[in-house]
Amino acid sequence: MTSPKKVVLAYSGGLDTSIILKWLQVEYGCEVVTFTADLGQGEELEPARKKAEMLGINPDNIFIEDLREEFVRDFVFPMFRANAQYEGLYLLGTAIARPLISKRLVEIAAETGADAVSHGATGKGNDQVRFELSAYALNPEITTIAPWREWDLGSRTRLLEFAEQHQIPIAKDKRGEAPFSVDANLLHTSSEGKILEDPAQEAPDYVYQRTVHPEDAPNEPEYVEIDFEQGDAVGLNGERMSPATILTKLNDYGRKHGIGRLDLVEGRFVGMKSRGIYETPGGTILLDAHRAIESITMDRMAIHLKDEIMPKYAELIYNGFWFSPEREMLQALIDKSQEHVTGTVRMKLYKGLARCVARWSDHSLYSEEQVTFEEDMGAYDQSDAQGFIQLQGLRLRLLANRNRKFQ
Structure with a gap:
């Protein structure tokens, strides 16, 4: 060189x-x-x-x-x-x-x-x-x-x-x-090495720098509402904010309630396994909220397809291929799926957990008229399910009849 x-x-x-x-x-x-x-x-x-x-x-x-x-x-x-x-666990901070x-x-x-x-x-x-x-x-x-x-x-x-x-x-x-190595940014903090190298030993609590211990978090839950437009968070509690401001404030919520801790043994791209302690307080809240708003605004098969490609997309980022054509191709598909992912999610924060307790959207596909256990006034004809089941079961019946001949 x-x-x-x-x-x-x-x-x-x-x-x-x-x-x-x-x-x-x-x-x-x-x-x-x-x-x-x-x-x-x-x-x-x-x-x-x-x-x-x-x-x-x-x-x-x-x-x-x-x-x-x-x-x-x-x-x-x-x-x-x-x-x-x-x-399945690491938020790639x-x-x-x-x-x-x-x-x-x-x-x-x-x-x-x-x-x-x-x-x-x-x-x-x-x-x-x-x-x-x-x-x-x-x-x-x-x-x-x-x-x-x-x-x-x-x-x-x-x-x-x-x-x-x-x-x-x-x-x-x-x-x-140093007792361990630390990398930090607005999304997360990661700690690796030294005292953390034995995965059979619990990480000392002082390793965690961005979150309080869940057991020491407030004894009362707190709620935060996150507004989304086309898949991105655009505001909290009705106030519009910049992306970095939203993540900063969600980090504050997560820190206070001990949210986003992860003790993970992962497979590095170079081949070895390593143990890391990750803290992603705001990101953990945001991920659960995003999935919640998708649940009422995205079609079932679109969600399932997106879930199928997610591991590959995550692997590309983990392995360093952000600027690769395959990541950009997957991004185009993902972004297309987010066109109607707009609405608001209410999250309940308590003792290390972030749970969606309510979600609503003008783009919602959810229909109370169709799913109600009360009289649905003809919104859904339950007799239609008979033909649907007959068609779905046809191949299973054919297989069962064939298998009987050879038992």
Whole structure:
């Protein structure tokens, strides 16, 4: 590989990416551009700017951007239209953030004349795949640099030695191995590694950072109404809000009531299994509400077809194929299904649970006249069911008659 002249680094300002920044300068002798995305992780990002400047980065080469609205509007909401859950449980909070970060890395590379992008994902995880597949899909000529696959800094001790050698500030709590690794954005928080690596051991409660313990949640339930238009949440309790504002407020509801905790052993794309502790408070409320509004506005067979393709759609996101043609094809089908998914859902929040207790819509397919146990005034002729059952049972009767001959 030809040595890059300028590299755009996905930079958090933490120890690992600060070491990567310096390593790129030392190993490749290249100019480094830093990009720090505000995806709602809840951290002050200005220290990242100061640290990059301290490490010799030109202020014009430091990019810090608030991407919360774009993240929710263009990535989280399309995914939630599909009710996507990887392996039936995981709401893909980390996976859905990576294509947006990669998109901006590639765009900034074009703006600054950089010929490479770099990230801090390790060689064992999924994120390296997600970052790089997204980058190649957007710019097939881009070079990607993954230091964790190249350098010999394979231990925390070696990292600290490198940091001290190059005068990189080390927070006191970093002198020793962190108890677990945390990734956060507006949709979720994930914790992995160290004390969580034994799936036979219950995760300590201090691992959970975004939700109160359900047992400590309020003893009284709380209700929230979510308004939907064409599959997307557009307001809470009758007040119209932006996508990021809605998710932020749902996170507040979920945090208070201990909603959205998940202890999952999942199959990574690279082949191994890993255990993660996920907290997706607002997303959990939103997913259940979305399914509720679909239940009265979507046709039965359309819902069933959508449920059939959901695992494939979720797998594509998990594996890093957001910008693939197959994901975009599935998205077109999903978005078509959402044309009438408009209405309001009332959710009851209590002790770790979010349940739909009411839903209504001008687009509803639900008919009280047809389903009532009282007199239906001719809305449904029950005698029609006889012919329907006869036709549905024809093949079963033919099979039964044939099988009798060979018993």
